[in-house]
Every structure is written in C-alpha cells, then in structure tokens.
Amino acid sequence: MDDSARQHSGERISGAVGTPIPHDSAHLHVSGAALYTDDLPEPRGLLHAAVGLSPVAHARIAALDLGEVLQAPGVVDAMTADDIPGKNNCGPVVADDPVLAPGVVEYAGQAVFAVAAESVEAARKAVHLAKVSYEELKPIIDPVEAVAASSFVLPSEVIERGDSRKAIDAAAHRLQGRVSLGGQDQFYLEGQIAMALPREDGDLFVYSSTQHPGEVQHLVAEAIGRSSKDVVVECRRMGGAFGGKESQPALIACIASLLAHKTGRPCKLRLDRDVDMLMTGKRHDFVIDYEVGFDDDGLISGIRFEFAARCGMSADLSGAINDRTMFHCDNAYFLENISIVSHRCKTNTVSNTAFRGFGGPQGMFAIEHVIDDIARYLSRNPLDVRKRNFYGKTTRNVTQYQQTIEDNIIEDVVTQVESSSDYAARYAAVRAFNADSALLKKGIALTPVKFGISFTATHLNQAGALLHVYTDGTVHINHGGTEMGQGLFTKVAQVVAEELQIDIDRIKITASDTSKVPNASATAASAGADLNGKAAQAAAQTVKRRLIQFAAEHFNVEPSAVRFENNEVLVGGQAIGFAELVHLAWFARTSLSATGFYKTPKINYDRSTFSGRPFYYYAYGAAVSEVIVDTLTGEHRLLRVDIVHDCGKSLNPAIDLGQIEGGFIQGAGWLTTEELWWNEKGELKTHAPSTYKIPVCSDVPEEFHVTILESQANREETIHRSKAVGEPPLMLSLSVFHALRDAVASVSNYQVLPGLNAPATPESVLRAIDGQRAAG
Amino acid sequence: MPSTVSFTLNGEPVSAEVSSRTLLVDMIREQLGRTGTHVGCDTSQCGACVIHVDGVSVKSCTMLALQADGADVVTIEGVARNGELHPMQAAFREHHGLQCGFCTPGMIMSALDLLQTNPDPSEGEVREWLEGNLCRCTGYQNIVKAVLSAAATMRG
Numbered sequence: 001m002d003d004s005a006r007q008h009s010g011e012r013i014s015g016a017v018g019t020p021i022p023h024d025s026a027h028l029h030v031s032g033a034a035l036y037t038d039d040l041p042e043p044r045g046l047l048h049a050a051v052g053l054s055p056v057a058h059a060r061i062a063a064l065d066l067g068e069v070l071q072a073p074g075v076v077d078a079m080t081a082d083d084i085p086g087k088n089n090c091g092p093v094v095a096d097d098p099v100l101a102p103g104v105v106e107y108a109g110q111a112v113f114a115v116a117a118e119s120v121e122a123a124r125k126a127v128h129l130a131k132v133s134y135e136e137l138k139p140i141i142d143p144v145e146a147v148a149a150s151s152f153v154l155p156s157e158v159i160e161r162g163d164s165r166k167a168i169d170a171a172a173h174r175l176q177g178r179v180s181l182g183g184q185d186q187f188y189l190e191g192q193i194a195m196a197l198p199r200e201d202g203d204l205f206v207y208s209s210t211q212h213p214g215e216v217q218h219l220v221a222e223a224i225g226r227s228s229k230d231v232v233v234e235c236r237r238m239g240g241a242f243g244g245k246e247s248q249p250a251l252i253a254c255i256a257s258l259l260a261h262k263t264g265r266p267c268k269l270r271l272d273r274d275v276d277m278l279m280t281g282k283r284h285d286f287v288i289d290y291e292v293g294f295d296d297d298g299l300i301s302g303i304r305f306e307f308a309a310r311c312g313m314s315a316d317l318s319g320a321i322n323d324r325t326m327f328h329c330d331n332a333y334f335l336e337n338i339s340i341v342s343h344r345c346k347t348n349t350v351s352n353t354a355f356r357g358f359g360g361p362q363g364m365f366a367i368e369h370v371i372d373d374i375a376r377y378l379s380r381n382p383l384d385v386r387k388r389n390f391y392g393k394t395t396r397n398v399t400q401y402q403q404t405i406e407d408n409i410i411e412d413v414v415t416q417v418e419s420s421s422d423y424a425a426r427y428a429a430v431r432a433f434n435a436d437s438a439l440l441k442k443g444i445a446l447t448p449v450k451f452g453i454s455f456t457a458t459h460l461n462q463a464g465a466l467l468h469v470y471t472d473g474t475v476h477i478n479h480g481g482t483e484m485g486q487g488l489f490t491k492v493a494q495v496v497a498e499e500l501q502i503d504i505d506r507i508k509i510t511a512s513d514t515s516k517v518p519n520a521s522a523t524a525a526s527a528g529a530d531l532n533g534k535a536a537q538a539a540a541q542t543v544k545r546r547l548i549q550f551a552a553e554h555f556n557v558e559p560s561a562v563r564f565e566n567n568e569v570l571v572g573g574q575a576i577g578f579a580e581l582v583h584l585a586w587f588a589r590t591s592l593s594a595t596g597f598y599k600t601p602k603i604n605y606d607r608s609t610f611s612g613r614p615f616y617y618y619a620y621g622a623a624v625s626e627v628i629v630d631t632l633t634g635e636h637r638l639l640r641v642d643i644v645h646d647c648g649k650s651l652n653p654a655i656d657l658g659q660i661e662g663g664f665i666q667g668a669g670w671l672t673t674e675e676l677w678w679n680e681k682g683e684l685k686t687h688a689p690s691t692y693k694i695p696v697c698s699d700v701p702e703e704f705h706v707t708i709l710e711s712q713a714n715r716e717e718t719i720h721r722s723k724a725v726g727e728p729p730l731m732l733s734l735s736v737f738h739a740l741r742d743a744v745a746s747v748s749n750y751q752v753l754p755g756l757n758a759p760a761t762p763e764s765v766l767r768a769i770d771g772q773r774a775a776g
Numbered sequence: 777m778p779s780t781v782s783f784t785l786n787g788e789p790v791s792a793e794v795s796s797r798t799l800l801v802d803m804i805r806e807q808l809g810r811t812g813t814h815v816g817c818d819t820s821q822c823g824a825c826v827i828h829v830d831g832v833s834v835k836s837c838t839m840l841a842l843q844a845d846g847a848d849v850v851t852i853e854g855v856a857r858n859g860e861l862h863p864m865q866a867a868f869r870e871h872h873g874l875q876c877g878f879c880t881p882g883m884i885m886s887a888l889d890l891l892q893t894n895p896d897p898s899e900g901e902v903r904e905w906l907e908g909n910l911c912r913c914t915g916y917q918n919i920v921k922a923v924l925s926a927a928a929t930m931r932g
Contacts, residue, residue, distance in 0.1 A: 022869050029877025030865035030884060032812015032852030039811035121797075187912050189816045189824055189878040239814070239878030240912050273817040485876025485913045654872045658914055662875060665915030689821040689910065697906040697916040702899055704917060 011566050015497045015504025017720045020654030024490040024509050025237065025483075036239050037193045037209045038270055046195075047076055047116040049259050049269035050123035052130050053278060054105035054112050057141065057348040057682030059134035061103055061112065068129040069115055074122030077263050078115045084258060086225030090250040092215055094315040096153070097351060099223055099254045105134065106313035107350050108683045109278030111251065116259040116267055124272075139348035141682045143287050143308040146345035153315040154344040159326050159610045161400045162337030167302025171293025175377055179369050180757045181362055183285035183310070184670040186355055187694050188484075190239020191276040194253035195268040196220075196260035203230045204257055209238045210249035211482050212522035217514045219250040224261040228514075231257075236511035241484035242666070243354030246522045247316055248280040277687035281316060281353030282676060284309040286325075288366045298374045298385035302337040305329055305366055309359075311344050312351035318344050321352075321359035323456055323607075327401055327614065328363035332410045332450040333371070333389040334396040348682050354524060356666065357727045360451055361734075365758065368447055368734050372741055376753055381427060382738065383418070383446050387411075391450075402611040403452075407618055407715045410448055413644050414622045418446060420707065421624035421642035430626065434746040442639070443743030444626045447735040449645075451728040452615030453526055454603050460521040461600035461616075463531035467496065467539035469592040473579025475500065475507045477539075479596075480520020481532035482512045486726055487655035488528040494651055495533045495719060499540035501564035502578050517595075526619075526724035529651060531598055533719035539596025546592075550585040551576075602716070617716045619723045620709075621645035623664065623732035629743040634766030636740060638668065640703035643732055648714035648723030660706050660729040667733025669695040672740070672760050744768045748776035783847045785810070786854025794841040801825045801836035803844075804851060812852040812881050816910070823909030826882035827851045833889035835908075852881035855888070864888055864926040873922030875913035883909050887923045895931055899924065 015021050028034035052069075066078045081088050081100040091097030101112045113130060117123035140146050168174055194208040194216075204224065208216045213233040221231045233253070238245055252269050260267040271279065289306040307325055311318040322342045329340060371389065375382035390410055391397050397405045418424070423446055430442040455461050465479035477496050483489045489509040497504040512520070521531070544564065552559040557572040568575040586592060605612035623643045629636040643664060647656045673693040677686045686692040713721035737760055744754040744765060752775040756768040782791035785808060792807040804810050804827070813836055816824035820838035827836045828850040855862045864884050867873065874880045883906065890897060890905045897905070902923045903916070911919060 020872075022872060023874065023877070025877060026869040026872075026874060027861070029874045029880045030852075030861060030868045031856055032810070032881045034877050035811070036814070036878065038815070039805075187910075189822060189876065189910065189912055190814070191816070238876060239816075240876040242912070273819065273822075485874075485878075487875065658872050658875055658918060661915035661917045662913045663915075666912065688819055689817050690819065694910060694912060695915075696910065697920065698900075698903040700903070700916050700920075702903075704915075706917075 013497055013501055013503050013566050015494050017494050017498040017651055020652055023487050024493060034237065036190050036237060037195060037207050040207060043197055043266045045265045047263060047265050047267040048120040048123045049256055049267055050115050050127045051111045051255060052113040052127045054101060054108055054110040056105060056134050056136055057108045058137040058139035059105050060137065061101065061105060062133045062135045065131040066113060069126045072126035072129055074118040075126045076116050078113060079258060079262060080113045083262065084223060087222040090219050090254050091314055092247040092317060093319060097314040097316060099251060107348050109350055111279060114255045114259060116263055139682045141347055141349060141678055143310040143345040143347060146347050147308050147343050151346040152344050153311045153346040154319050156341060156343045159340040159400050164302040164304050164337040164339040167337035168291055168293035171301045172295050174293050175373055176291040177373065178287065178289045181286045181288060181365050182759045183352060183676045184283035184355055184674050185277055185676065185692060186242040186244030188240030188242060188244055191271050191273055192249060192252045192280060193270040194249065194256040196257040197266040198260050198264055204260060206231060206233045206253050206257055208233050208235055208249050208253045209245055210235050211241050211245045211484060211524055213512050213514050214520045216250050216253045220253050220257045223254045223258055232515045234511050234513045235482050238484040242356045243358065246354040246524050248353060274687050278684055281312060281351045283355035284311060284321060284352040284362065286362045290366065290370050292370050294374050298378055298380055298388050300335060300389055303335050304339040306341045308343045308345055310347050310349060310352060312347055312349045314351040316351045316353050318352065320456055324359035325363040327452060328360040329366045330400055331364045331367045332391060332448045333367060334391045335400060338400050349678060357730050361731050364731050365734060368738060372738055373753055376745055376750065386448065401614065403613045403615060405618065409620050409646065409712065410450055413620045413646060413709060414448055417622045417624055417642055417644040423624050426626060439631050441629050441631055441743045441746045442626065443739040445735045445738030445742055446622060446624045447738055449621040449728055449731045451619050453619055453724045454600055454614060454616045455525045455527060456614045458603055458605055461603060463535040463598050464517040464520060465532060465535035465539045465596040466516050467543060467594055469543055469582055471583050471586045473506060473582045476510060477507055477536055478510045478513065478516045479532040479536050480517040481528045482523040486659060487652060490655060491529045491651045492532050492536045495537050496540050499537050500544060502567050526726035530718055530724055534598035535596040537719065538598055539594045542594035543592060546590050547581060547585055550588060550590045551581060554584060617714060619646055619728040621728055621732050623735040625735035625739040627739040627743055629765060631747060631769050634762035634769065636765060638701045638736060640701055643706045644709055645729055646709040646712055646723060647725050648712060649721040650708060651720060651722045653708055656708060656725045657706060659725045663729030664732045665695050665700055667730040668736045671733055671737040671758050675759050675761050740765060744772060747772035752776055779842060781841050781845045783844050783849050785849050786851060796842060798841040799837055800839040800841045800844050803841040804836060810851050810853050814878055814881060823886060824879050824882040826885040828885060833886050852885060863929040867922040867926035871918050871922040871925055873919040879909060879911045883919055891927055891930060896927060
C-alpha cells in the first residue's frame with residue numbers, strides 16, 4: 001500500500017442508484033445551451049432541403065416537371081424517385097415505404113420530390129413551383145371501408161382461447177357494440193430533422209433526431225447505394241419523440257442524405273410543423289367491435305373482439321403494434337374464452353406508427369370499454385366488476401397468449417389508490433351531486449393498468465454499451481439507447497456510478513453513435529433503461545474485474561479483499577482513490593476500456609401461434625379521475641386525479657414521477673382534446689396546434705396526486721430491480737375517459753349505455769349526451 | 777431589400793443585415809448564432825421561441841427582425857448572471873421542470889415575465905399564464921412547482 005492509502009470515509013457517492021438527481025442536461029436545458037440537431041454549428045456550404053408533398057390521397061403521377069423549381073433563386077438541386085441511386089425505401093420491417101413517391105402517391109402529404117437550396121426559405125418557396133399532374137385514383141380512407149374491401153398492409157391475425165362463441169351463447173347476459181377510438185399525433189416539440197455531411201470517399205455522417213440511429217444508418221446506406229460501414233449516425237438528444245422518432249426519422253434522414261450525396265454538400269432537412277404532421281405517422285386509430293357474455297356479478301365468461309386499425313399506406317411497425325393490441329386487450333383481466341381478430345387496414349392516409357404504448361393503449365381501451373358497459377348494464381359500480389374479473393395470483397393467471405403472470409400486484413395497487421383517493425365516498429358524492437344538478441354533471445372512474453415489458457419481437461431485446469476509464473479516473477459511457485427527455489442517459493450514468501462507486505460527475509454521458517455501439521435496437525418499448533442499464537453495468541463490471549485483479553496482484557491480497565466504495569477502492573482494509581488505482585493499473589498495462597452486452601432472459605415467443613412468454617415482466621398502476629361536464633355544450637374539466645404506479649425499485653424516483661405525470665396527461669390528451677380529422681378526400685385537416693389541441697398547463701387539475709408504489713422490487717432480476725416506466729402510465733388516462741362516460745350516463749340517470757367515442761371532445765361528449773336524451 | 781437591424785442582445789450591441797420578411801427568431805438563431813431560443817411550431821402557438829423585447833415576453837417567431845430595431849432583447853442565454861443560474865433556471869433544474877428540455881427556454885422566459893407583474897402568483901395564475909407554452913413531456917406539474925418555488929425565492 002502506498003503513502004496515499006487512507007481509511008475509507010464511509011460516505012455515499014453522488015448520483016447513486018435510487019437518488020432523485022436532476023436530468024443530466026438540466027443545467028444546459030435551462031440555459032439554452034443544450035444542443036438539439038438544429039442548434040449544431042452549421043458546416044461550410046450547408047444546403048437546406050424542403051419536400052414537395054402530394055396534395056391528393058391516391059393518384060398516379062402523370063407528369064412531374066421540376067424545371068421552374070431548379071431555376072428558382074437559391075436552388076442548387078432537386079430530386080425525384082428516379083434520382084435515388086440505391087433503394088427507394090425507408091420501411092423498417094417491410095420494404096413498402098418509398099422515400100420519394102415512385103409514380104404513384106398513396107397519401108396526401110407523401111413526399112414526391114425534394115429540393116436543396118442555399119436557404120430554408122429558398123427551398124420551401126421553390127417547392128411550390130413544381131408542375132405535377134395527378135391522375136386521381138379512388139382512395140380508401142376509413143378502416144371499416146378497408147375491411148370491406150379486404151385492403152390490408154399485413155394479413156389479419158387471430159388469437160383464440162377456449163370457445164368464446166359457446167360461452168357467450170350460454171351466458172346469463174350478453175352485450176355487443178362498436179366504439180371508435182381516434183389516433184394521436186406525437187407532437188414532439190422538436191420537429192423531425194436531420195443533417196447529412198459528406199465525408200471523404202463518399203461516406204456520410206448524419207445527425208438525426210432519432211430513437212433508432214442504427215436503422216437510420218442502414219436505410220440511409222441503402223438509399224445512397226452504399227453499405228452500413230460508410231454511414232455514421234449520431235444523436236445526442238431529441239426534443240421529445242414518444243415513438244414518433246422510432247421509424248419516421250429514416251425518411252427525413254434519407255432525403256437529407258440523398259441530397260447531400262447528390263450535391264456533395266452538407267444538407268439539412270427540418271420539417272416545419274404542418275409538414276411534419278402531414279408527412280409523418282401517428283398513433284393508430286381503431287374501430288372496435290365486441291361481443292361479451294357475463295353472469296349476474298359481471299364475471300366475463302366469453303368475449304370476442306374484432307379490431308380494425310387504420311395503418312395507412314404501408315406496413316411500417318403496424319404488425320408489432322397490432323400484435324400488442326391483441327396482447328393487451330385483456331389489460332388486468334382473465335378472459336377464459338376469448339377470440340381476437342385483428343385487421344391491419346391499408347388506407348390512403350399517412351402510415352401510422354409507434355406512439356407510447358404501441359398498440360397496447362388501444363387494446364386496453366377496448367376491454368375497459370366492455371367492462372364499463374357490463375357494469376352499467378348490471379347497474380353495478382364499475383370498480384366491482386373490474387375487481388371481479390382481475391387475474392388471480394395462482395389460478396386464473398394465464399393470458400390469452402399463454403404467459404403465466406407471476407408478478408400480479410394489481411389488487412395491491414388498486415386497493416391503495418382506492419383508499420388514497422377515497423373512491424367509495426366520492427363515487428357516492430358524485431351521484432348525490434348529479435341528483436341535484438340539472439346541467440353540470442360529474443363522473444368518476446378507477447381504471448387499472450397491467451402492461452407487458454419487452455419488445456414482443458424477441459430479437460430486439462438486446463443492448464450494447466462501451467465504457468472507457470481514463471487515467472484521471474473519469475469515465476466515458478456510451479450505449480445504444482437514445483435520450484428523448486425520458487432521463488435514460490441519467491439513469492444509465494447512475495448505474496455506472498453505482499457499479500464503479502464514483503461520483504456521477506466523473507462520468508461523461510455521450511451521444512448515441514452507430515460507430516461506438518452497433519446494431520442497437522430502437523429506444524422503445526419502455527425498455528431503454530432495462531436494456532442499456534444492464535449493458536452499461538456489464539461494461540463497468542468488466543473494467544472493474546480487471547482493476548480488482550490488478551489490485552490483488554499489485555498489493556498482494558486476495559481479489560475478494562478488494563472493494564469499491566465511495567470514490568475509493570478498499571484493498572485489504574486500506575483505501576486508495578479510484579483515480580490513483582486507475583493510474584497504477586494503466587501503468588501496469590491494464591485495459592481500461594470494455595464493451596458490455598445484455599439480452600433479456602426468460603422471454604420466448606412463437607409468433608406463428610401467438611404463444612409463449614413475450615414479456616419479461618409486467619408493470620402495474622391504477623388511477624382515479626373525476627370530471628365535470630357541461631351538458632349544454634359538452635365541455636368538460638378534469639377535477640382531480642389520484643395515481644398509484646409501480647416502478648419496481650426506482651432508479652430515479654424524480655425521473656419516474658415525471659414519466660408518470662407526463663404520460664398520464666399525454667394519454668388524457670389522446671382521449672379528450674386531440675382530434676385527427678380527415679375529410680372524405682383523405683386530407684388531414686388538423687395539422688397544426690391551431691386545430692390539433694394537446695393539453696395545456698391549465699388543463700391539469702391542481703388536485704393531482706401521484707404516488708410511486710412503495711418498496712416493490714421487481715420480482716425479476718432487472719437492473720437494480722427497477723421497472724420500465726415510459727409507456728405504462730399513459731394508459732392510466734383511461735380513467736379520464738371512463739369518468740366522462742360516468743358523467744354522460746348520469747344524463748339518463750344511469751339507465752342508458754353512453755355511446756361515447758374517443759377522443760371525447762366536447763362535440764363527441766355532446767353527441768353522447770344527445771344519445772342519452774333520445775334513448776331516455 | 778436588405779436592411780440593417782441593430783439592437784441590444786443580452787446586454788451586447790448586435791446588428792445584422794436582414795430582409796423585410798426575416799423573423800426575429802431566425803435572425804437570433806441563424807445570424808446571431810444564439811440557438812437557445814427554439815422553433816417548435818413555426819406558427820406562434822407553442823411558445824418555445826419566447827424571448828423578452830423591451831422587458832416583455834414575445835413569441836419571436838411572430839415578430840419581424842425589423843421590429844426589434846433599437847430594442848433591448850433578452851434571450852435565455854442572457855438570463856444567468858456571472859455564470860450563476862437565475863433562481864428561475866435553478867428552480868426548473870431542481871424541481872425537474874423539464875424532460876426533453878426543448879420547451880424549457882420559452883417556459884422560463886414566459887414565467888419570468890409573469891413574475892415581473894405578479895411576483896406572488898397563485899397556482900391557478902401560473903397555469904393560466906403558461907397556457908401559451910406547450911410542453912409535451914412533463915404534464916406541467918413540475919413546471920408549475922418550479923415557477924412557484926422560484927417566485928418564493930425571488931421574493932426573498
């Protein structure tokens with residue numbers, strides 16, 4: 001032991017796992033110093049791109065003349081599908097998504113040509129000079145129309161368990177119905193953007209605001225007719241993504257890259273908001289048909305669902321999204337005899353894509369709707385019917401896809417929020433209020449969430465990391481995950497800090513970069529921290545093992561006598577600074593750099609039979625919402641929200657709380673204020689915040705009580721026993737929709753089932769109220 | 777036709793050649809290189825581009841650069857003093873009033889304007905004031921907490 005050895009101080013490192021430290025970039029965010037893609041210093045000779053969009057939903061391009069575009073001031077070049085040297089495709093799974101329309105346009109808003117100019121303004125103005133003539137073809141806009149025409153992007157899928165037909169026919173009570181559920185624009189505040197820089201030998205370096213740099217890399221390489229080794233993609237942060245930057249950024253990056261490749265100059269494409277909303281995909285909207293049989297207590301004996309999802313003009317991620325709808329149309333309920341048919345409808349609308357929840361919310365919406373109808377039909381408190389149908393812990397615990405639920409805590413969660421929200425008393429109070437109030441009506445609802453964690457495509461559940469330790473004892477960490485505001489980089493840094501037992505400010509968090517960690521999955525499925533946290537931990541453990549081995553040899557102690565604690569390394573009871581040990585190890589020629597890899601254990605799933613264990617575990621939550629409705633206008637307000645949500649052992653409770661609150665409000669927007677409205681020609685008419693309303697600050701009630709479920713370690717061995725938290729809280733917002741149903745039903749004194757479609761805009765609520773009055 | 781616009785930006789005199797159509801936000805970001813002011817919706821609704829012109833919050837994507845001639849302009853980069861975060865900035869960081877951070881500069885500039893005229897706002901007043909600033913990540917809870925906390929700090 002050298003002279004610097006000293007006794008260990010016994011303090012904790014800063015930024016340890018479980019501490020509520022601020023977001024790693026918070027000091028930059030608040031100073032305007034956090035660089036988003038559009039803020040990066042612009043390279044010499046940068047060109048700006050703009051895209052010419054199809055104004056029609058379905059047409060053959062009869063003629064396309066860019067002569068005047070090319071003559072416009074500031075324009076340097078322009079291109080169509082014919083100018084693409086490689087593959088004209090940016091589809092992530094199926095190659096059916098052209099970068100630029102190849103002779104036929106299939107949605108209004110589809111990219112037809114692209115322009116590169118010396119300024120943004122010059123490029124955008126020049127777009128309007130194109131002479132394009134379209135021979136219009138008949139569009140299919142609506143999913144019901146698509147089902148009738150057998151217009152699908154992928155084959156319809158079926159899950160069957162038991163005999164639902166027989167069970168329904170034999171049931172004491174039967175209901176059937178149809179409900180429509182709107183889509184949702186991601187409305188990330190930072191629009192889609194990419195900047196492509198030519199490098200030597202025809203290579204490209206691409207800055208992309210993307211959840212999936214590896215996929216952008218592969219698709220850009222294919223589009224310019226090169227290979228993955230020739231393209232590097234980097235993303236330090238996104239200004240929000242929510243699934244909207246999972247597959248969509250490839251289109252933007254391909255256009256910027258193709259123009260950079262063609263002109264030999266760097267090129268940036270930033271979509272303005274209207275173009276972004278017209279051109280890029282959204283959450284799938286659905287038409288849901290159901291039929292259910294149940295007993296006097298509301299126990300479901302048989303259920304049949306038929307889902308028709310508007311997928312748009314291409315497959316994109318619609319296969320996995322609709323699979324997840326089929327996996328989540330049980331939510332927290334055991335459905336013994338069930339039949340699920342899922343249609344993936346091809347429509348002449350923008351190709352719908354990932355959005356937080358990834359099809360799960362639509363499935364859960366369906367079953368919650370059925371449960372609510374059953375309760376109202378039986379004049380029961382909906383919560384009683386929900387409880388009656390919950391999965392059991394040891395029996396009634398196998399899902400329709402044959403996964404045994406081993407971690408069921410739904411009753412604990414529901415009991416806690418039922419109590420903290422004073423649900424029973426308020427349920428009675430709402431009814432008392434409504435009895436005395438002619439025009440204003442209140443409603444209340446408690447809905448549960450059980451959400452499966454893992455990519456349903458098993459191969460995507462892998463992650464890599466790269467970790468360097470420098471001789472001054474500081475650390476550089478990189479992994480395949482991306483930062484979109486969810487705090488992934490902070491959490492992963494906390495994991496590394498914990499593993500190496502060094503203060504978090506000794507760790508540099510670095511941009512996602514395809515040249516550092518290759519072939520990474522999208523940061524999606526809520527699995528970012530689960531996967532990348534484990535991979536980073538593995539990398540840190542590798543370096544740590546080498547340091548232990550070195551220390552044992554150098555100080556002549558057993559490896560078991562070497563311990564890392566609070567910025568120090570204890571060697572046989574004596575402490576040496578982490579940096580000092582690192583320096584000694586380097587001098588003794590020890591490798592201080594390592595990769596880490598992780599693949600989620602236990603999962604296996606056979607898609608051909610829709611059975612197995614697609615999910616490593618489940619995350620749970622429950623929410624109570626109370627609303628008030630003006631029955632003359634359909635306007636409504638959220639009065640109070642109570643949430644209990646399961647994060648396992650949280651890696652960072654402050655970040656997790658933010659995910660719960662933000663997810664809930666985003667979900668409330670989906671179900672109440674955010675309306676995507678297409679006309680009969682297939683033109684989206686709500687393509688800017690002037691007409692497309694996401695929640696604002698005053699929409700959130702002052703009574704908003706969010707609790708993280710206490711001391712519930714994940715049963716599975718996830719990273720420090722935490723649970724994924726990105727998507728599950730969004731579905732807590734189903735409580736808002738059902739509170740509105742409750743208020744609407746009061747108009748008929750709870751005698752008529754409310755025919756409320758989502759989103760429950762004032763217009764939709766008013767229509768449902770009219771239905772109550774007409775039937776009553 | 778290009779004209780020269782001169783104003784004070786975060787205490788420093790600046791000038792640039794702009795066209796009559798140039799938006800103030802574009803001049804600030806592209807010509808003056810201050811990229812902390814963000815463009816979110818391009819149409820004066822999201823509030824990511826809020827700055828102060830002569831002490832009052834404005835959406836800089838809805839103002840022409842020429843209109844700022846001779847004005848005192850403050851952007852998010854001019855809020856901190858001597859390397860120390862302003863109490864409003866510190867409160868947004870401490871209270872987790874941000875996730876992706878893209879709306880944060882505009883939120884802070886709007887909130888600072890509120891406190892100039894109403895140093896002790898109620899929660900409801902904060903919520904109403906910030907209606908013109910969209911945030912897609914946080915659900916606004918921590919933003920409101922941050923503004924109320926900063927207001928308390930600034931009242932001393």
